[in-house]
Amino acid sequence: MLKRLAPIELGRGVHLHVIKTDKFKTNLIRVYLQRPLEKEEVTKNALLTMVLPRGTERFTTSMAVSKELENLYGASLSSDVSKKGERNIIQFALQLANDKYLEEKGVFEKGLSILNEIIHKPHLQEGKFHTQYVEQEKDNLKERIEGRINDKMSYALDRCIEEMCSDEKFSLYEYGNVEDLKKISAESLYEHYQYIIGTSKVDIFVVGDMDEATVENMVRQHLNFVSGDKLSVEREEILRSPADVKKVEDKMDVSQGKLTLGYRTNLPYESELYHPLVVFSNILGGGPNSKLFRNIREKESLCYYIFSRIEKFKSLMMISSGIEFDKYDKTVELVGKQLEEMKNGGFTTEDIESAKNSIITSMRSMTDTPSMMADFYYTQVVSNNPDSLDEMIDKVRKVTKEAIIASSKQIELDTIYFLRDQKEGR
Structure with missing residues (x-):
């Protein structure tokens, strides 16, 4: 059985979507932050999804985060960026065992708290992101950007789109570019993080066999996005007639x-x-x-x-x-x-x-x-x-x-x- 319930407004620009299904023995919490696809921020957005899971206020290292997830019956955390037209989507996800199949209860609630920490309470060093974490993840992101040439089929598709849409935002690669990556510091990345966390439209999806009212109550308690005016993303321009091929x-x-x-x-x-x-x-x-x-x-x-x-x-x-x-x-x-x-x-x-x-x-x-x-x-x-x-x-x-x-x-x-x-x- 699959039932997609009507979205619940948790605040201005923040919505909860519950997809009730008994198909899986796990529950998924997935958070999407919608950004405009802009050269000025696309590389920073990609880097953020790599830096934030490195540590929180309570769990200051990747190892500490992993250990806490292991304590939740091997819960799985992931974060990434994607491109939907000229929207840059930042996403975080936590998949964990359904309480129905466990002797211990409250696993979903604990998972929400951890995900909230990952997103809202990052490990800081002197009022900015931990410099070592940022530099390490910059190296990893550089490797990812440069490594896209290894899949020649995908690379050719990307290059065709870059040339075809050279004067359009859609030409941007969702992981950004190496030149912009070089300019990012722990301070500038933290400033960008503070800006987007309050101005992005947020959609929270919960997929699993759970009661809607229970999910809403727990999300309101443990996943605290700021309500308010959010940045709107313009609809893509699509009508074009090429003069020449x-x-x-x-x-x-x-x-x-x-x-x-x-x-x-x-x-x-x-x-x-x-x-x-x-x-x-x-x-x-x-x-x-x-x-x-x-x-x-x-x-x-x-x-x-x-x-x-x-x-x-x-x-x-x-x-x-x-x-x-x-x-x-x-x-x-x-x-x-x-x-x-x-x-x-x-x-x-x-x-x-x-x-x-x-x-x-x-x-x-x-x-x-x-x-x-x-x-x-x-x-x-x-x-x-x-x-x-x-x-x-x-x-x-x-x-x-x-x-x-x-x-x-x-x-x-x-x-x-x-x-x-x-x-x-x-």
Whole structure:
């Protein structure tokens, strides 16, 4: 049984969402702080999620924090940043055993107190963050930022978006950049922390088999966010018609070319054509039954992998593939042909049903873990969408061929990005 209850306002800009389910033997507390995606703070936000778990007023070291979590039957703490369109999301989560399955009671309440300390009562040194902790985590974050080149497929997707949206906030990497990281001190990071903790919209999700009134009472007692005016995040600009197709090439020591094509769909997620657009993308490049896979990978043997995906909040469609360096022109040509064929209705009822089934299976998998469930419903909150999972599935089922074709009419190629070997010429 899964029941998503109406949000509870704990204060201005602070909301509690209880997702009652008996599917898991654990309870999840997940806290989301919503920030605008800005160059001035994106690196600091990422660093904060690494520094805050290092210690609190009571538990001043990582080891002390870990020991306290171990005492709560191996509770699991995590923190991270993500990007939802041009929103930078700071998140903290604590997953712990449900009291129903324990002889000891009060584990949830103790977990809330620890999470509150992590977020609101950091370990300080002379009125600022502990300098050693900040410097160590700066090194770790630098390694993470520089290490993104190790996953060439993701790196090529990121680079295509950076070039495509070069004058838009969406181009920013959610973990920031090394140059800005160098400028951050323990003092400046603590000042930033004090600013965002009071000005960010807060959504607290609790996923588990617990009574709503009990959850609300405990959260009000133990998780103390300040009520007040919060920073609003503007809706992303999505309507763009590229004058020319931008072509970008990077060279690196790679054995396989990474080709990414970025398209503007010019279709907001609020549109009734959004679900048809998702079906369009799935038919085009959603898996082994897709047009791109069957025709470009299997029939023409031009690529090692190829797929299409929709970037919901920014209304982009990205096509990514791994190819031999000399197959660039032919692959770009055939992707374009497949796209135009689909825009003209060149797909079957079987294609539609296969895509719908694939999408619905993927949507249902969002209830497989408490974390995925919380993130799905938080995405609904951010996009102002009241639909339940079943209601969204029903909308996918009702998508027609005419709507799929209509959803594709404004899709335009914006950027072609190619990552190739530095020794090769073309």
